[in-house]
Amino acid sequence: MNFEFEIEDLHFAIELEKSKDHRPDYKHSDWTQEDIDLWREGELTYFQMFITSTHPNGQSLTHYVPAILLPIDQEEELQERIEVFLNGPTGLDKILAHWDAEEADKPEWAE
Numbered sequence: 001m002n003f004e005f006e007i008e009d010l011h012f013a014i015e016l017e018k019s020k021d022h023r024p025d026y027k028h029s030d031w032t033q034e035d036i037d038l039w040r041e042g043e044l045t046y047f048q049m050f051i052t053s054t055h056p057n058g059q060s061l062t063h064y065v066p067a068i069l070l071p072i073d074q075e076e077e078l079q080e081r082i083e084v085f086l087n088g089p090t091g092l093d094k095i096l097a098h099w100d101a102e103e104a105d106k107p108e109w110a111e
Contacts, residue, residue, distance in 0.1 A: 003082070007092065010099065014082070015050040022046040022067050035069050044069050049082075053095055063095055 003014040031039075038044040049065040068085060071077045086092045 001078075003079075008096065009056055010096075011054040012095075013052045013054075015052075016047045016070070016082075017050075019046040019048045019067060022048075031069055038071075039069060043071060045072050046070075051095065053099065055099070061095070061098055063098070065090075 001016040003016075005012050035044060039046075046067045047070050049068050051063040051065070052060055053063070054060040065085075068081075070081050
């Protein structure tokens, strides 16, 4: 599954792939018990997410999320959960911070 959108002059492309063999470490899991139950019932599965952000100058960064629990057959809920993830602390703010660091760390000759 693929999604694309634009934010702050950056083009974002999201690619999702099912991670059928992923087994969470429940001790450190931040998933709710309801989500874990839905996963056990086969209504949710783990996906790996690749987020590629591209600057207008052609430079791109790829971010990898190894395991995100999403619904299998409910596209509307899937999109809602992706949106919640992207609005969270490890989502778009982190990606935008990487771009800020990328631009701040340029040597003078590169500007």
